[in-house]
Amino acid sequence: MMRQYELVDRVRRYNPQADEVSLNRAYVYAMKAHGAQKRASGDPYFSHPLEVAAILTDMKLDDATIVAAVLHDTIEDTDSTREEIDRLFGSDIGRLVDGLTKLKKLDLVSKRAAQAENFRKLLLAVAEDVRVLLVKLADRLHNMRTLHFMTQDKRARIAEETLDIYAPLAGRMGMQRMRDELEDLAFRHLMPDAYAMIAARLEELHKKNGKIIVKIEKELADELAARGIDAKVEGRQKQPYSVWRKMERKSIAFEQLSDIFGFRVIVSSVEDCYRVIGVVHTKWAVVPGRFKDYISTPKQNDYQSIHTTVVGPGRQRAELQVRTAAMEDIARNGIAAHALYKDGRVADRETLTNESRAYQWLRRTISLLAEGDTPEEFLEHTKLELFHDQVFCFTPKGRLIALPRGATPIDFAYAVHTDVGNSAVGAKINGRHAPLLSELQNGDEVEIARAEGQIPPAVWETLVITGKARSAIRRASRDAVRAQYAGLGRQIVTRAFERAGKPYTEDKLKSVLSRLARASVDDVLAAVGRGEMFSGDVVKAVYPEFMDERKTIAPRPRGEAGWFGLKKAASLVFKFPGETSDEQNRKSIPIRGLQGDLPVRFAPNGGAVPGDRIVGILTPGEGITIYPIQSPDLTAFDEQPERWLDVRWDIEDGRQDFFPARIVITAINEPGTLGAIATVIGDHAANIDNIVINPLSADFREMIIDVEVNDLKHLNAVISHLRARPVVSKVERVNG
Template sequence: MMRQYELVERVKRYNPAADEALLNRAYVYAMMAHGNQKRASGDPFFGHPLEVAAILTDMRLDDATIAAAVLHDTVEDTEATLEEINKTFGPQIGALVDGLTKIKRLDLVSKRAAQGENFRKLLLAVADDVRVLLVKLADRLHNMRTLQFMPEEKRRRIAEETLDIYAPLAGRMGIHEMREELEDLSFRTLNPDAYNTISKHLQDLTAKSEKLVDEIERDLTAKLRDRGIAARVKGRQKRPYSIWRKMERKSVAFEQLSDIFGFRVLVKEIDECYRALGVVHTTWPTVPGRFKDYISTPKQNDYRSIHTTVIGPGSQRVELQIRTEAMDEVAEYGIAAHSLYKDSLNGDGQLVGESRAYQWLRRTVELLAEGDNPEEFLEHTKLELFHDQVFCFTPKGRLIALPRGATPIDFAYAVHTDVGNTAVGCKINGRMAPLLTELQNGDEVEIVRADGQTPPAAWESLVVTGKARASIRRATRAAVRRQYTGLGRQILERAFERAGKPFSDEKLKGALPRLARASFEDVLAAVGRGEMFSGDVVRAVYPEHKDDRRLAGEAARSRARGTIDGAEGGPGIPIRGLNSDLPVRFAPNGGAVPGDRIVGILTPGEGVTIYPIQSAALAAFDNEPERWIDVRWDVEASEPQRFPARISLQSINEPGTLAQISQVIADHDGNIDNISMVRRTHDFTELTIDLSVWDLKHLNAIIAELRAKRVVSRVERVTG
């Protein structure tokens, strides 16, 4: 276990002006707080926060971060309190420790929800101070290094979480060395056989290729030196998880991989990167399609480098990364190496400027923290973390970075949420294209918009970015809420009319305390969803009003049977079909068509189900009169719509019978949605056919024509 003076010495190696008193105070406080606590390995628990601090000293972080690392488990695992930390070490370190403290005693419905809630709190704290994330990643790295002491089931859960969230998060922050180690440690736990096999292959390959690697390093260094470029060339071997992922992605065996080894060319200045590239490309043949310039177009995590692949000595494929020494430091340590972070802290320890990676993180947190539940938050964040980027442009030249597989819908939401919500089409490179087109590098995308447009709910499963998915889900929920709010208002207006009482928004707002709802809109939506009955609202507004629900229900049924007749109307709520502004569906066993006398049944959470008044299914609701809703048809003759209907028929079992039946329906402009057949006897077959028709007259014409056919012995409509 690291001693007190060793911790101070590690910090002073890169920061001679370190606050030695602060580090000593944090060390002693944490040691006393953890006391005799042990880890699963049997080692003193206090050794863990010290190892976390040691990892962060390798990244050359500031005194406050090192102190927070030493203290990060005290509030969670000891008798120490956050108030005590704030008092002893100041609010800056207290905020860091608080951001790292897990949520306890939460009433959450699942482990996944708890994981999501903890992760939400972590990222919200990170949005205030990125050092929270750096300590958390170091904490996870040390836990993964000692994972073998945990029970197997817990090992797998932690490794999966690391591979799903923390390793990609380290990558998005540009800390690639840590990301790769987290991936390998997770891979070793989740798939030990594959890990061991690949590691053995790598050991054998390293032994065989050692001379070739040295030769390429010497040859490349010499050629650059001859052109006046002082460069440092480093050979590196890919890690097991990276190799495994490539084997899985390309469905190839280990022996088929030709880029196990890569080389980094490190120079002093940016112009030397391009000069070195010229030397490489004029010396060895390039591999087409393997060139990327992340210097002119950096990744969102601030990664900058030139990537190319050539056929080098011995006809070997050689992957090269060309960058400056400063770029290499950012590539290894990401945001922790960013000069803004080290040099631009104000007196409160806050960043004066921000790197692109931190800006991305803040935007992600702001977008994903707007009301989604913990599980959705976790899902969307995962989508944002896995980024193999494609770069596209707006017509004005703004660069938009998106994941591979992104569509113009993702592009629209990346530009602005309002652009995504109102998107109806797009142009890619000046030509109209479907919104589901997969975007390619360099595409110029123009989004066609329409006011009043709401994104279809189906888009949620088609987009690949977390921002798009979260925005679509919110817009869909808002649209559904508006539907239920509109339905609820119509139901209440008619309920107050039946009760002979005036209805107004002001009167309803005055009854909110009695209805236990926070807003007027909440009441309307609850009534529309069927979660609150209209009679209860009437009595809340007019406590002296009394009614008999059964009599009211009978009256509603009487009105439904007596006054609702086809499209002529009556006082009921207008029904326009499945594309209505109201949440409407039709009876599952038979549907309903204009011309039928109809009644609506309110189903909690589903809206209104429309039944023909003669439907036998209505008997099931006789004891629930509060669910009966007055409805009427409101179909425009100029905008005809098809409606669902079902017929049952008995046909003679002979060749061509089904063709004759289908022909009758087609000749009458009917549409068959579904058909089922059951052989009742050797001579007869029972058919049930779901149709789409214009109205009752249209349906009756089809039935009459079918009855006239010799092959049909019986046909009748099914009404449920």
């Protein structure tokens, strides 16, 4: 276990002005707080925060981060409190430690929900100070290094979480060295056999090709030196997990991999990077399609380098990465490189945000939290963005937009701005019209066509790639549904006040919101529209003396054929009972469209068709069910008059939409009967949606058939011709 003076010495090696007093105080405080606690390995628990601190000193981080690392488990695992940490070490360190503390006593139904909520809390703290993330990743790395002491089920869970979240997050922050080790350790525990096989093959390959690697290193270094370029050339080998992932992704064998070995060339300036490429491409043949310039177009995680692949000595393919020493530092340590001491102080968050594209991405991702997602949705969206390679596209004005590979113009539109995504109706890619679901490629110029008032279709949520787009589409769909309910509720409430003979204004309603336990007028109206609140209660809240003297409305119902989004061609218009035709037309409430999103369904035991007189029943939280007025099922609602809405059909001429109905046929039990019945239905251009056959006797069968017809006339024609068939004894329509 690291001694107190060793911790101070490690920090002083890169920061001679280190705050020794704070480091010593943190060491002693954490040692006493953790006391006799033990880790699964049997080591004192205090050894863990010290190892986390040691990992961070290797990254040359500031005193506050090192102190926070030493203290990071005190609030969570000991009797220490945030107030005590603030008092002894300052609010800055207290905030860091609190950001690393898991939520306790979560009232959540699943471990996944708890995991998501804790991840949400962590990233909110990271948005305030990126050093929280650096400590968390170092904490996870040390836990992974000692994972073999845990039970098998815990090893699998922690390794999977590491591979799902923390390794990709380290990669997104540009911390490639940490990502490689996290992936390697997780792979070793999750798939030990695959790990052992690939590690053994890599060892064999290294022994076989070791001399070739040395030869290429020397030949390349000599060539660059002869051209006056001061460069460091080093060979490298892919990690086992990287090899396995490529084999899985491309479905190829180990022997088919051509880039297991690569070479890194480190130079002193950007100009030298391009000079190296000129030398390499002049001396050796280039492999087409393998040149990438991440210096002129850095990756989202700040990574900069030039990549190329050539056919080198011995016809050996060699991948080269060319970068400066500063680029190498960022490639290895990522965002941690931005937090180095600069003139004796740490870069502040403003400076870091301006410098680091990775931190900008992270803060944009975290901003989704403020847009109403659940923790599980946020975790899903974050993982979606973590796992994708990137493509770089441009707006017509030249703005660079980085997107996950597989992204579409819809994702692009939401990356530009949420309003652009919500109003998108078309796209041009490189000047040509293209579908909104086209897959974007590197370098594409994308122009989005917009239409004001457009609402994104809910199905887009399943088609886009980025979490931001999914979140915005889901939110827009929720808002549209809520607006639909609020619109219906407004008309119901207005009519209720008219029936009561009382004047209605939103100001009056606003004054009694607390009495209705709602935060806004729209909340009240939407609750009425959903059937969660009775309109009479709204009237009574505004006018306490009001007594609702309406009598029960008595009609009769029937069946369903599932949820129907009623198209404009065949919509329903809601009216209130007892009104004249003119009054009905003036006060009707239209419920329209698959796009309208207000759920409308037909009665579960027989449906309804145009030509029937119908009634609507509001169901709280579900929508409206349409019954024929003769349905006996309506008796169940006799004591709930507030849920009744009179409705009428509003059918556009010339349209042949289908609606559900149910018929019961008693037919002779002989070969060909079912075929004859189906032929009649088919000849009348009706559709059989479902059929149930019950035996009545040896000679007769009962057939319950759900059919889809255009209207009541169409249904009666089908029934009439069925009755004319010799095999049919009786046909009746079911009304409930």
